[in-house]
Amino acid sequence: MSPVIAVRPHRQVWTEQIMGTVVSIHAVTRTGAPERGATEAAAAFAALREVDRVFSTYRADSDISRLRRGECAVASLDPRVAEVAAACTAWEAATAGRFSADWRGWFDPTGFVKGWAVESAARAHLAPLLADDDVVAVGINAGGDLQLFTAPGADWVWRVGIADPTRPGVVLATVDVVDGAVATSGLAERGAHIVDPRSGAPARGVASASVIADGLAAADVWATSAVVAGMDELAWIQDAGTRTGILIGDDGRVRRWIRSTEVSVVGADPDLATIA
Amino acid sequence: MKKIIYSILATLSGLVLLFSYRTSLGEEISPVPADVAAPAAESTPTPTDQGTGGTSGTTRGSGLVDGTYAGQSVRTRFGPVQVSLTVSGGAISAVDVVQYPDTNSRDRQINERAIPQLVSETLDAQSADIHMVSGATYTSEGYLQSLQSAIDQAQS
Numbered sequence: 001m002s003p004v005i006a007v008r009p010h011r012q013v014w015t016e017q018i019m020g021t022v023v024s025i026h027a028v029t030r031t032g033a034p035e036r037g038a039t040e041a042a043a044a045f046a047a048l049r050e051v052d053r054v055f056s057t058y059r060a061d062s063d064i065s066r067l068r069r070g071e072c073a074v075a076s077l078d079p080r081v082a083e084v085a086a087a088c089t090a091w092e093a094a095t096a097g098r099f100s101a102d103w104r105g106w107f108d109p110t111g112f113v114k115g116w117a118v119e120s121a122a123r124a125h126l127a128p129l130l131a132d133d134d135v136v137a138v139g140i141n142a143g144g145d146l147q148l149f150t151a152p153g154a155d156w157v158w159r160v161g162i163a164d165p166t167r168p169g170v171v172l173a174t175v176d177v178v179d180g181a182v183a184t185s186g187l188a189e190r191g192a193h194i195v196d197p198r199s200g201a202p203a204r205g206v207a208s209a210s211v212i213a214d215g216l217a218a219a220d221v222w223a224t225s226a227v228v229a230g231m232d233e234l235a236w237i238q239d240a241g242t243r244t245g246i247l248i249g250d251d252g253r254v255r256r257w258i259r260s261t262e263v264s265v266v267g268a269d270p271d272l273a274t275i276a
Numbered sequence: 277m278k279k280i281i282y283s284i285l286a287t288l289s290g291l292v293l294l295f296s297y298r299t300s301l302g303e304e305i306s307p308v309p310a311d312v313a314a315p316a317a318e319s320t321p322t323p324t325d326q327g328t329g330g331t332s333g334t335t336r337g338s339g340l341v342d343g344t345y346a347g348q349s350v351r352t353r354f355g356p357v358q359v360s361l362t363v364s365g366g367a368i369s370a371v372d373v374v375q376y377p378d379t380n381s382r383d384r385q386i387n388e389r390a391i392p393q394l395v396s397e398t399l400d401a402q403s404a405d406i407h408m409v410s411g412a413t414y415t416s417e418g419y420l421q422s423l424q425s426a427i428d429q430a431q432s
Contacts, residue, residue: 021414021415022416022425024424024428114413144411144412145410146408158407159405159406160407160408160409160410161406161408161409161410162392162409162410163412168421169422171395171423172395173392173393173394173395174393174395175391184410184411185412187412210392210410244390244391246392254394256391257391258390258391
């Protein structure tokens with residue numbers, strides 16, 4: 001009989017600069033098992049570079065730039081442009097205008113494309129890795145936005161740190177995710193870069209909004225929309241279908257929710273029969 | 277009247293648990309009624325006096341009296357859960373989880389915690405094993421200074 005030895009799963013990491021940020025892919029495999037995932041990670045990176053080639057507003061030769069200059073119609077561009085445009089229209093309605101691809105006066109779907117592209121690439125290239133018995137979990141982090149997978153029955157939970165928006169390198173909160181997406185929007189690094197499309201004014205009050213949902217496309221849009229909505233407007237969680245999330249205010253105020261209910265943990269005193 | 281409040285509280289405790297926990301096997305966990313729960317390691321909670329917790333207030337059409345109500349601590353296989361309700365203007369205005377199961381190492385492995393836990397609320401988070409960091413988009417330069425960069429480099 002061989003002794004039982006507690007072992008940590010083995011983790012591999014690949015990183016690449018894409019879309020103006022750094023994308024990290026992690027594959028967790030059983031200890032002692034052969035390493036897996038290099039091919040799949042490369043395929044996911046390639047898919048993201050390809051999306052960037054079509055949608056980047058920084059590249060003069062991208063489909064989006066050509067569309068902006070009026071050189072061609074949507075119908076003659078990559079078919080994903082029309083797909084993204086339709087999705088953005090639907091999200092603008094779902095968020096009551098807090099998210100819009102037309103906030104600059106021209107079609108700029110950047111706020112949607114990253115989450116959508118990362119989710120798509122992760123589902124197409126990374127999730128299939130779980131069919132391998134040696135793979136415990138696989139996940140991708142694209143500039144702070146995550147799509148995470150865990151093999152059914154695996155003894156693994158992704159522990160996700162939510163960055164403190166005011167103190168670089170410090171984690172303010174943690175959330176555990178088995179399968180799902182985490183997106184955070186805020187003013188932390190790039191300054192006041194989220195504009196309320198309805199007024200054209202910069203969003204104020206929310207330093208950081210993190211949303212956990214099944215997919216990153218939705219999580220990312222709702223996180224952006226939450227920043228625009230502000231600290232005092234949380235009614236949108238009623239219909240958003242998010243799992244949970246956290247708002248961190250400029251003033252340090254925190255609001256959290258589960259599904260459509262706001263939750264505040266006020267303490268763990270076992271004798272709280274009379275708190276009124 | 278009180279009965280209404282407490283039945284809502286019991287339901288909420290159950291809901292919190294449903295949303296809180298999913299085992300890594302994908303099994304949906306239903307709340308376990310207190311009277312059939314297996315004996316917990318914790319001392320048996322004393323029954324909460326159902327008459328306490330309410331404050332006097334104005335009754336509105338809903339039949340709910342304004343005030344804050346603490347639910348009974350509901351025992352579950354993960355530990356006790358207690359929820360409080362605030363009624364304002366005859367409507368439920370807030371739901372607070374006042375007690376939720378301690379996360380021991382085993383629970384941490386098999387459960388998905390429901391809501392983001394503030395580091396200040398947990399004793400161990402500073403040294404917690406963080407796998408990924410979510411934050412507002414960093415630039416390629418910003419990444420180099422980021423915690424995610426350190427995690428990426430610390431291959432296990």
